[in-house]
Amino acid sequence: MSSSTSNVIALTAGVVLALVAATGATAQSEPLSAQESDPTVMGWMQGFPPPPDKMITQPDSVYFSFPRLRWSVCHLREFLPTEEISRGLGAPVPLAYPAPHEFAELRQQIDAVTFTPQNSDEEMTWEESLYANYTDGMLILHRGEVVYERYIGCLEEDGKHAIMSMTKSFTGLLAEIMVVEGILDDTLLVSDIIPEIGDSAFATATVRQVMDMTTGVKYSENYSDPDADIWLYSAAASPLPKPEGYEGPDGYWEYLQQVQAEGNHGDEFHYKTINSDMLGWIISRVSGKAVTDLASDRLWRRMGVEQDAYQTVDGRGVPFAGGGITAGLRDLGRLGQLMLNEGELNGERLFPAEVVAKISAGGDRAKFGDGFPTFGPGSYTSQWWVLHNDHGAYAARGVHGQTIYVDPTAEMVLVRLASFPQAQNGFIDPTSLPAYQAVAEFLMSR
Amino acid sequence: MSSSTSNVIALTAGVVLALVAATGATAQSEPLSAQESDPTVMGWMQGFPPPPDKMITQPDSVYFSFPRLRWSVCHLREFLPTEEISRGLGAPVPLAYPAPHEFAELRQQIDAVTFTPQNSDEEMTWEESLYANYTDGMLILHRGEVVYERYIGCLEEDGKHAIMSMTKSFTGLLAEIMVVEGILDDTLLVSDIIPEIGDSAFATATVRQVMDMTTGVKYSENYSDPDADIWLYSAAASPLPKPEGYEGPDGYWEYLQQVQAEGNHGDEFHYKTINSDMLGWIISRVSGKAVTDLASDRLWRRMGVEQDAYQTVDGRGVPFAGGGITAGLRDLGRLGQLMLNEGELNGERLFPAEVVAKISAGGDRAKFGDGFPTFGPGSYTSQWWVLHNDHGAYAARGVHGQTIYVDPTAEMVLVRLASFPQAQNGFIDPTSLPAYQAVAEFLMSR
Structure with missing residues (x-):
């Protein structure tokens, strides 16, 4: 395929997919594969200009x-x-790795792990x-040691990636x-806590209901x-100047x-x-600190992370607490290890x-409903997803x-x-959650 | 003075000063002092919201x-x-400091150093x-050791500050x-090098003329x-969406x-x-790298700096090579030490x-003119200011x-x-350049 033909297909697929994402409809045409849509292969932003x-x-x-x-x-x-989520000025604390030959062998073994995707009969390998x-980017830690680490697409070891709704879990x-x-009474x-919330539907919710997303609030x-x-x-969240005549919330x-x-x-x-x-x-309001500073003071400065993270802000400097964080792969691994x-x-x-203990125990399963069939009969508490499976697994999750x-x-x-073409994790869970379980079982058998 | 009275004066002075800066006129009224305009005293951006x-x-x-x-x-x-100017992932290399009691003593001694500002008869102390x-922020290194370090106003040890036109020196x-x-033929x-520069006045300038700002280009x-x-x-540089009907350069x-x-x-x-x-x-174009990546690869990743720096970009992701960098005080000290x-x-x-050797030797003094009377009969080469004084001093300089x-x-x-109310260094040199010379002489006499 010539490069120019490939571009036309790429752009067409992009438009189709954008529409699919926007309407929530099922894909009508096959999107570019991961290999075809690799940003280096696509040539995005290469050259001056x-x-x-x-x-x-x-x-x-x-x-x-x-x-x-x-x-x-x-x-x-x-x-x-x-806004920055500062790591402070100290030296990072390196993650532990096996000896190089063992690390290489583990990669081969994990790449070859097989699993059966949800609603499928065909086995798939981890790779x-x-x-x-x-x-x-993919990082796996086992008993505190890095057993698998891969960078594909736009991500590199010293790069950062949008974590989308995993921000909620921060x-x-x-x-x-x-x-x-x-410090906070849930x-x-x-x-x-916030009297000026006025007659918003949030006014009468408890802090715990907000934390567990069991509020009764309209948001389509x-x-x-x-x-x-x-x-x-x-419109409210955009940091761009509001359009002429805009009278909505800022x-x-x-x-x-x-x-x-x-x-x-x-x-x-x-899930709102x-x-x-x-x-x-x-x-x-309770701590007197922006969420960026809280994350820095309570987590990032004390975790030996390698990179500052950052968080997008609205036009008034308020960080997007529902989705604005970008961070490095290994630093997110450190956060996972801190939880474990x-x-x-x-x-x-x-x-x-x-x-x-509170997060991993999960929320009220009876209230979870059946809106996330690929995730299963889990629960959501303190902005974390709990699987309630045999392994007691729980997760931070973000679109794409x-x-x-x-x-x-x-x-x-x-x-x-990842940068899956569609936003909804319902498209990604079938080839992810069974894979995680299979690798977990492989690691337990080592 | 009550807090509310103080605010009114502050805001009025702000408007006056903004106009002064915009028109280039001399201040008609006294601006708030450094102490009065300290951002913590002013209370900017405190509270949620x-x-x-x-x-x-x-x-x-x-x-x-x-x-x-x-x-x-x-x-x-x-x-x-x-865009980030990455420090990479390694441990910072700490700067050298004297023993604490010596450091404290040095601060007292330097604070008490006196000098006579330009066009003045009254002595002033360093402090x-x-x-x-x-x-x-003020950092002084002598023979590779930090002898003075102060954070005032908005800056903290682990914060960063806009360096304005010092970016040019990067x-x-x-x-x-x-x-x-x-790699580059000046x-x-x-x-x-850039054929698509077309019939721009820059087309016929040499790279060296661009480096030394001796081009004949219109820019008021x-x-x-x-x-x-x-x-x-x-308008071209703004990262905001262009206004409806805008047909100018992007x-x-x-x-x-x-x-x-x-x-x-x-x-x-x-100076344009x-x-x-x-x-x-x-x-x-010549290196195949953005200036941010060049600064990271050639400087920031190899200098043992403590913090990533960053650079503002236009709407097409091009970093502002003339003024967009923000960095930490000590990291800029490392750059100065690298030059020394x-x-x-x-x-x-x-x-x-x-x-x-080329930068410190300076540019063609005959071409410098008399546009910078407070700086003196110096020169400008490779985007650095050279004083041609007895000490062979040279500098990166930025407004405010x-x-x-x-x-x-x-x-x-x-x-x-610093954040001097007016942009032009002509207002700041009289109480800066003689002070630097006085501290240099004090340090030589240690």
């Missing part, structure tokens, strides 16, 4: 649509204002799953730490509906002040990002073990395939960063 | 006007898209000069390294003239393609930022000594008081980061 058809620019409907998405997940700060899932972990330490109403993400809440939310927090009710607080789990933004506001170790890392206790997957029984932490 | 009158938001005419400027110089990435110049240093290493015409920064070039430049590089001639190449030094942007394009050591740092040679000042005779490196 790049050719016009290889340039990736605003708006987000362009830079964050497949296949451009595969480049942009590693370059969000180049499009948006951001095949990396490409099926448009993986950009926000939730910080909140749970504050709850366990007695039985309080939102209005007790139906992209085909011009009146869907997501449009006003996006920033995440003004948006939260006008949220309408839908259903009753406490009845059911509904505005809960995470509400939680970010709550922990900032129940709050200890590098010989230091960062928070009480009870924090992890991001995960930190903690398997306490296998003593395994797995981090996947 | 901050009170409306303490919020700092877009556009740059707001966030980058005094006194808000004093907060924003430490927070540029929160307003603008940026007074810090406030006179709205200093945010660009120029990288270019000079490439020239000395034979006798070539711009059009030899008269803010009171609505037809001044700066307005089109700003980004730094398209701007450069339409620059008109003014005077003859090689005749005289004219577009030369630095042109040089950034040249070294990116003629290309060696921490026992490693990063570039040939000839690079520093930024400097890396290298004094080879005194074996002294000094870094000042």
